[in-house]
Each structure stands twice: as structure tokens, then as C-alpha cells.
Amino acid sequence: MLIRRREDIKSREITDESVYLNRRRFMREAAGITTASALAAAAPGLLLPRPAAALATDPDAKGRILEGVVESPYSTDEKLNRYKDITRYNNFYEFGTGKRDPANRSGRFQPLPWKVQVLGECAKPGHYDLDDIIKPHALEERIYRLRCVEAWSMVVPWVGVPLGPVLKRFEPTSKAKYVAFRTVFRPEQMPGQRRSILDWPYVEGLRIDEAMHPLTLLAVGLYGRALPNQNGAPIRLVVPWKYGFKSIKSVVTIRFTDTQPPTTWSMQLPDEYGFYSNVNPEVDHPRWSQSKERRIGEIRKRDTLMLNGYADQVASLYSGMDLGVFF
Amino acid sequence: MNRQPLTSRALKPTIFFAALVPLALLVWNAFHDGLGANPVETITHETGSWGLRFLLLTLLVTPLRRASGWQALARVRRMLGLFAFFYICLHFLTYVVLDAYFDLHYILEDITDRTYITLGFTSFVLLVPLALTSTNAMVRRLGGRNWRRLHRLAYVAATGGVLHFIWLVKADLREPLIYLGLLLLLFLARVPAIADRLARIRGSSPGESASSARQIAT
Ligand code: HEM
Numbered sequence: 175m176l177i178r179r180r181e182d183i184k185s186r187e188i189t190d191e192s193v194y195l196n197r198r199r200f201m202r203e204a205a206g207i208t209t210a211s212a213l214a215a216a217a218p219g220l221l222l223p224r225p226a227a228a229l230a231t232d233p234d235a236k237g238r239i240l241e242g243v244v245e246s247p248y249s250t251d252e253k254l255n256r257y258k259d260i261t262r263y264n265n266f267y268e269f270g271t272g273k274r275d276p277a278n279r280s281g282r283f284q285p286l287p288w289k290v291q292v293l294g295e296c297a298k299p300g301h302y303d304l305d306d307i308i309k310p311h312a313l314e315e316r317i318y319r320l321r322c323v324e325a326w327s328m329v330v331p332w333v334g335v336p337l338g339p340v341l342k343r344f345e346p347t348s349k350a351k352y353v354a355f356r357t358v359f360r361p362e363q364m365p366g367q368r369r370s371i372l373d374w375p376y377v378e379g380l381r382i383d384e385a386m387h388p389l390t391l392l393a394v395g396l397y398g399r400a401l402p403n404q405n406g407a408p409i410r411l412v413v414p415w416k417y418g419f420k421s422i423k424s425v426v427t428i429r430f431t432d433t434q435p436p437t438t439w440s441m442q443l444p445d446e447y448g449f450y451s452n453v454n455p456e457v458d459h460p461r462w463s464q465s466k467e468r469r470i471g472e473i474r475k476r477d478t479l480m481l482n483g484y485a486d487q488v489a490s491l492y493s494g495m496d497l498g499v500f501f
Numbered sequence: 502m503n504r505q506p507l508t509s510r511a512l513k514p515t516i517f518f519a520a521l522v523p524l525a526l527l528v529w530n531a532f533h534d535g536l537g538a539n540p541v542e543t544i545t546h547e548t549g550s551w552g553l554r555f556l557l558l559t560l561l562v563t564p565l566r567r568a569s570g571w572q573a574l575a576r577v578r579r580m581l582g583l584f585a586f587f588y589i590c591l592h593f594l595t596y597v598v599l600d601a602y603f604d605l606h607y608i609l610e611d612i613t614d615r616t617y618i619t620l621g622f623t624s625f626v627l628l629v630p631l632a633l634t635s636t637n638a639m640v641r642r643l644g645g646r647n648w649r650r651l652h653r654l655a656y657v658a659a660t661g662g663v664l665h666f667i668w669l670v671k672a673d674l675r676e677p678l679i680y681l682g683l684l685l686l687l688f689l690a691r692v693p694a695i696a697d698r699l700a701r702i703r704g705s706s707p708g709e710s711a712s713s714a715r716q717i718a719t
Contacts, residue, residue, distance in 0.1 A: 271672065273537070371672050443672075461669065462669075463611070468542075470538045471538075473540075475600070
């Protein structure tokens with residue numbers, strides 16, 4: 175079994191949790207060269223997979239445990255950031271502009287029940303319940319690097335489903351060239367929205383091929399638990415090769431469009447933030463350098479990687495484009 | 502002069518120890534996992550903010566002394582100025598050591614290419630001669646007039662410090678704009694007509710001004 179494909183090791187064929195856990199333990203013990211090579215064979219050209227091990231855990235993690243989560247070959251094996259740091263160092267201006275504001279001021283936010291409105295260029299628009307969107311797909315743990323435009327980064331074990339298959343169920347038409355997303359507007363629950371620091375509600379967008387890319391994730395959790403409010407509960411986007419602000423939080427609207435949709439930061443400061451906002455060490459922010467970043471938990475800055483280290487997977491999306499112009 | 506001798510005598514040591522509190526808190530937090538997820542950022546922000554606050558406090562001394570008539574205040578001005586310089590040195594060192602890792606190329610590029618660093622660095626450089634000429638001996642050597650003229654650079658440095666802050670903020674300008682407002686008030690207090698009015702406040706009755714001075718100073 176050591177040379178079986180990774181997909182075969184999913185929970186589907188497992189009936190009993192103890193058997194499953196035993197298998198995991200066995201896999202962990204057998205980890206190393208054999209597993210790594212098996213996984214490399216299963217997912218050629220992908221990131222180096224983590225050695226088979228339990229899903230990411232952290233003793234501080236809180237919230238509803240998500241069931242049936244499977245590992246993903248897209249995960250990085252880098253050292254994870256602590257739950258504490260991931261949930262207490264956030265940019266989520268809806269709750270305030272300080273890094274601790276989202277953790278401290280999101281207590282009144284009610285993420286459930288949640289509906290997402292789907293509209294625009296698709297055959298199946300409508301108001302969908304969160305479960306209707308997520309349930310038909312297997313939850314995956316995706317351990318991604320997150321690079322903020324402010325030159326810091328983290329490694330986060332997200333839980334979610336790839337966006338592409340979700341979007342396909344709404345049957346986008348041939349005119350669907352872009353996907354636009356919108357964050358909920360609830361000033362009574364989101365104190366940051368009571369001041370017009372940004373032009374609320376927050377909006378973001380992707381080109382349809384970016385949205386369909388297998389790395390693009392709709393996250394509903396982290397560290398195996400439901401997303402905390404400050405991280406974009408109950409459902410958010412994660413686009414790991416773009417600066418963090420593209421990964422819009424607490425999404426209530428998904429709209430298929432045939433023209434490039436407006437995005438909040440590029441409207442706010444068009445010279446500083448573009449529609450693409452791909453992580454790029456060679457294109458500086460007008461006011462600061464993007465060549466390095468500080469990984470949270472480390473002191474010394476490290477070099478920022480092209481497309482946040484996902485160039486092998488996504489560079490082809492931008493072939494022929496001048497990334498200095500389309501920043 | 503016989504105006505609250507004890508308060509006046511206690512003023513200097515009180516301010517001295519109070520001014521060390523932000524540093525003590527930083528050190529204590531550093532050893533107790535209290536600097537948050539990004540300690541370097543926290544240290545940069547705290548030292549920069551306290552540097553700016555002490556700079557503005559230093560500039561507040563003279564208008565406050567004039568308005569209150571409390572001459573003892575003059576004796577803490579140098580100390581406040583040196584604390585401003587001290588915190589800004591820590592701020593700059595944090596940048597050089599923890600941010601740039603002594604990478605001279607990186608630092609020079611930042612100073613020439615990043616407006617907010619250019620502004621911060623210029624302000625820092627302007628403060629160096631002020632710190633060096635802060636001793637009594639230097640005041641004598643320069644002569645009071647020249648010394649005062651030179652030390653007006655503190656206003657330029659404070660302006661640069663505020664602009665530096667405005668320039669680095671992403672969207673929420675509230676905090677740096679508060680500092681800008683305070684700085685503008687300090688400039689206003691130096692406009693001759695307004696300075697005269699401030700000086701006349703204490704002219705009313707000596708007893709009254711003494712108590713109001715105590716209120717302002719505490
Ligand atoms: C008079 C001189 C200076 C003053 C008053 C000053 C003040 C400040 C203030 C108030 C902040 C923002 C704190 C916050 O956000 O809470 C700040 C941030 C910063 N300062 Fe300064 N500063 C000065 C000089 C410098 C110099 C010389 C450098 C480096 C060469 C520097 C580098 C920085 C950096 C890197 C930040 C943080 C930027 C960020 O978070 O993105 N500053 N400074």
C-alpha cells in the first residue's frame with residue numbers, strides 16, 4: 175500500500191475511525207522516503223507534499239471541529255504559524271484597522287445562518303445556503319503561504335473546497351470572464367464599517383481562469399475548525415499567489431461578469447493596488463519594497479518568492495503579460 | 502522663587518522615570534511573549550510613536566511655561582528632548598538591526614527611494630546636532646541666540662516625523678492626523694500675537710496661575 179496513490183488514502187474507504195487513525199499512525203511511522211515518493215508520483219509537478227501525518231492541530235484552536243477533512247498534495251510542508259498568531263494578527267478593516275481589532279471587536283458578528291447570492295452570467299443564479307455550496311464537495315486541508323502586501327507572511331492550514339468545482343455548479347455562461355465577490359455589510363456587527371475608511375462593502379474579483387485554478391480555495395476553516403470571525407467567517411476566498419487583500423472575507427455575493435469588476439483597494443489607491451495584485455518581488459509597492467517579507471514568528475526577513483512560490487502552478491496564467499503594468 | 506518648591510524639585514526625577522516606562526514595558530513584554538505576532542513591528546511602532554510624542558512634548562514646554570508662569574518647567578525641556586532623541590535612536594536602531602539586518606545597500610535604497618524613510622531619516626539626522634549641543638557648555642559656546650536659532654530645527658524634525666507617519670499609513674489616517682493637529686497647535690502657540698496672549702494668562706493673579714499650572718503639569 176505504500177505505493178498507492180494519495181487519493182486512495184482518503185477517508186472514503188474507511189469505515190471505522192480507529193482503523194482510520196491506526197492507518198494514519200502507521201502512515202506517520204512509515205513516513206519519509208516511501209510516502210514522499212508515493213505522493214510525488216501521485217501528484218507530479220505539484221508542491222512537495224507533506225509527509226503523511228495527522229491534520230494540523232494546535233492546542234489553542236477553538237471552534238466547531240470540521241469533519242471529514244482530507245489532506246491535499248497542494249499543501250506546503252513549511253512550519254505552520256501558531257493558531258494564536260493567525261487569529262490575533264489580522265487585517266480585516268471591517269472590524270478596525272489595528273492588527274488586533276478583528277480579534278477584539280468581532281465578538282458580535284453572527285456568521286450563521288449564512289446565504290450567498292449568486293448572480294450574473296450563469297445559468298443557476300440564486301440564494302444558496304452555505305451548506306448547499308460546500309456540502310457537495312470534500313473538505314480539504316490546504317496549507318498555504320499567505321503573503322500580505324505589508325511585507326509579512328504566514329503559513330496557514332486552511333480548510334475548504336476548491337472554488338472551481340463550486341463555480342461550475344452555477345453553470346457560468348461563455349460571457350463569464352470574471353468573478354466578482356462582495357463582503358457582507360453589517361455596520362451594527364462590524365464596527366469598522368461605521369467609518370468610511372474604505373468604500374464599503376468590500377469588493378474583490380478574479381479573472382475566471384484564476385478563479386477556476388485548482389489552487390484557488392473557498393475556505394471555511396483553519397486548523398481543522400470553523401473559521402473564527404476575525405479570519406472571515408463563515409466563508410472566504412484564499413488565493414495564495416496574490417497579496418492577502420485579494421482573499422476576500424465573509425463573502426455574501428458571487429457575480430459572474432463579462433467585464434473586469436471594480437476592487438476596493440484599487441479604487442481607493444489606484445496607483446498602489448492593481449486588479450491582479452500578484453505577489454511579485456520585482457514590482458515594488460510605490461511606498462515600500464516587496465522584495466522581502468517577514469514570516470511571522472521569525473525576526474530576519476526572507477526573500478519574497480515570485481507569485482509567492484506558486485509560480486510553477488500559476489505563472490502560465492500570465493504568460494505574455496507585463497506584470498509591471500498589470501500589477 | 503518660592504512656588505511649590507517640592508513639586509518643582511520632584512518634577513525632573515518624576516518625568517525621568519515616567520519617560521522610561523514605555524521602554525520598560527517593551528522590555529518586559531519582550532520577555533513575556535507580549536509583543537504580539539510581529540514583535541519587530543511592535544517595537545518599531547512603539548519607539549517611533551514615543552519618539553514623536555516626546556518631540557511634541559518638548560515643543561510644548563515653552564508655551565506651557567509662558568502660559569502658566571511655572572518656570573521650573575524650563576528645566577525639563579532638555580530632558581524631554583533627549584528622551585525624544587533616545588526613543589528615535591532606538592527606533593532607527595530597530596530598523597537598522599532588526600529590519601534591514603545591517604544591509605547597507607537596502608538601507609541606502611530605502612533612504613533614497615522610500616519617501617517615508619527619507620522623511621524619517623532626515624528628521625533623525627536633524628536631531629543629532631540638537632542632541633550634541635544640548636549641554637550647558639555648548640549653550641554657552643554657541644551663545645544663547647545662535648543656540649535658540651539652531652534648536653528651532655526641532656520644529657522641522659517634528660514636522661518631518663509627522664509627515665513620515667502620514668506617508669507610511671495605508672488607509673487609516675486618523676492617528677497621524679491627530680499628531681499633525683497637535684503640531685499645528687504648537688506652531689500656533691509660537692505666533693507672536695498668540696504667544697503674547699498665552700503669556701498674559703498668568704498675568705491675572707499669581708495664586709490662581711500657580712494652581713492652574715499644577716493642574717496642567719500633573
Ligand atoms: C524624527 C524621526 C522619526 C520619528 C518621529 C518617527 C516616528 C514614527 C512613527 C510615529 C511611526 C508609526 C508608528 C505606528 O504606526 O504606530 C513610525 C514608523 C516607522 N518608522 Fe519612523 N520615525 C522617525 C525616524 C525614522 C527613521 C530614521 C527610520 C528608518 C530609517 C524610520 C523607520 C520607520 C519604519 C520602518 C516604520 C514602520 C513602517 C511600517 O510599519 O510600515 N523612522 N515612525
